[in-house]
Structure formats: structure tokens, C-alpha cells
Amino acid sequence: MTSLDVCIYLTAAAIDEPIVVSLGHPAYALFAAGDRPANFYTWGSMGLASSIGLGLAFAQPARRVFVLDGD
Numbered sequence: 001m002t003s004l005d006v007c008i009y010l011t012a013a014a015i016d017e018p019i020v021v022s023l024g025h026p027a028y029a030l031f032a033a034g035d036r037p038a039n040f041y042t043w044g045s046m047g048l049a050s051s052i053g054l055g056l057a058f059a060q061p062a063r064r065v066f067v068l069d070g071d
């Protein structure tokens with residue numbers, strides 16, 4: 001399974017829930033899987049995807065928040 005396969009599966013399962021993604025290959029794979037308003041690309045903020053995802057989860061505890069991080 002490739003990172004693109006994972007992103008395609010995740011965007012289908014997440015429906016309208018936010019997906020926060022780090023720089024690089026994860027961001028490209030998520031965009032290729034299907035850009036949508038609930039995707040949050042952390043361009044220019046290296047290493048902060050998990051912090052942003054945690055903040056979203058605290059701000060909206062009723063929603064699931066997904067974070068993709070890594071190379």
C-alpha cells in the first residue's frame with residue numbers, strides 16, 4: 001500500500017472531518033487523493049501538524065481530527 005492509497009482511503013472515510021498534513025510527500029499524496037475544504041496543508045510550518053491537529057481536536061471535541069506526518 002502506498003501513501004497515495006492511504007490518503008485515498010482516508011479521505012473517503014473522513015467525509016467532512018479535518019485532515020491536517022505535514023510538508024512534503026504526505027501533502028502531495030493528500031492533494032492527489034482529492035483536495036477538499038477540510039484538508040489543511042501546513043505549508044511553511046515544519047513540524048507543527050500534530051500541534052495544529054491537537055488544537056483542532058481541543059477546539060472541536062465532537063469531531064475526529066486526522067493528522068498525517070512524516071516523509
